[in-house]
Amino acid sequence: MIDRVHAMRVFTRVVDTNSFTRAAESLGMPRASVSTTVQQLEALVGVQLLARTTRRLNLTVDGAAYYERCAQILADIDELESGFGAGEERLRGRLRVEMPDTVATSIVVPALPEFHARYPQIELSIGIGNRNVDLVGEGVDCSVQLGELPDSGLIARRLGMLEQVTCASPAYLDKHGMPQTLDELAQHVAVNCISEKSGRPADFDFDVDGEPVTMKMRGFVQVADEHAYLACGVEGLGLIQPLRIAAQSYLRSGQLREVLPQWKSPPLKVSVAFLKSRQATPRVSLFVDWLAALFERSQQMDDTLTSLYRSAQRRGPSRRDRPEEETAGA
Structure with a gap:
């Protein structure tokens, strides 16, 4: 008998990646098994969930409604399971994020040892670039963006201003x-x-x-x-x-x-955007919370450094930084 929860995970991954192949790769399953699982799920619920063409996949009307419920149910299951046992230590899996180069190198990467020490079972895959990311088509969990976000229907949380x-x-x-x-x-x-x-x-x-x-x-x-x-x-x-x-x-x-x-x-406004279906997922939720706290600390540090720099500019170079004065007759 089909494992319904597993089948729902496979189906949502196919939708999120918009590809049977990418879904199979991310789940570590053969592509044929992914296709078979989705077919079995469609037989179980009695409706067609995906309209397949040679070029892309499209959700049917029933499939879109089923996807929304599946995403919420799976998020509830993940949240429930993460609340038992060792708490944060149980959080595991891969988290794929996109962010601009400056944000990555200046703010996030220096703090990654702290993140890894706290969540050692979470594997981060970080893509670099400040572009409009297709979270569903590219299988990205969340994306840090500079400036105004396009009206894409994504959930966005403001992290700060740069x-x-x-x-x-x-x-x-x-x-x-x-x-x-x-x-x-x-x-x-x-x-x-x-x-x-x-x-x-x-x-x-x-x-x-x-x-x-x-x-x-x-x-x-x-x-x-x-x-x-x-x-x-x-x-x-x-x-x-x-x-x-x-x-x-x-x-x-x-x-x-x-x-x-x-x-x-x-x-520039800095925001992190993610799919509605990822909103309650523990891995995404904790990473977004960690980013928000990190940006708050970074903003405070940046304000302090900026203030010190401007004070130094107003004072001019210190005596140690000034060239030695030439003596008369030298």
Whole structure:
């Protein structure tokens, strides 16, 4: 007799991945077994759940309703089982997440030893990129996104805000001068960072007396990678407007200098998005909670470092950092 719970897990995985093959790979089952299990489930419930074509799978009306109930029932079972025994130690399995490079390298990856120590049985698969992820089609559990989320029907939880900073290398500023106004800024060149979401160069954004101001900057270099973007700025190829957490070490070392600090760039909203069917899943729930706490700590640290940096800028270089004065007649 068919194991109904197992069959429901197989069916929901097929729907989430939109593929019998990907579902089989993620479940560690032969593809033929996945197909047979779904057919047996359809025979058991007495309706067709999936409309199969040579190109893709589509849920039938009955299949969509059944999927919603299955997802909730399976989440309830997972939550129930995780509440017994050793509690958090029982949480196990693979969690697939997507996030932007800067968020991964500056915030999440440094804290992963803490996560692993707390949840040693959870395997994280982290994809890098700031794009609109098809969570269902790609089998992704949750996605960290910068900026406004598209109206996709996903559940989203706000994690925080990340400040952007306008900056350039000392070499560039020595050659072209330090802009004092936005009009002067428009005469400068910038490194153009290509947005993964739009495929176009990102504009420079500012908040001027509460009003958003967008500036299209000219430049002769385009990059689509955050590390390359920062490297181009450090090498003096133009002004850049990266996330402050990505540029902080370069600002502290003096490889980059903040430009027009009186005109702030609007901070970017950071959210984590996940499928409705994943909302009550213990692994997703705990990871989202952990991310929220991590971002809160990171925001506090970033605010402190920013405050210290700006205080140091106002004071100017310390005596130790200033070049020795030349003596008369030397």
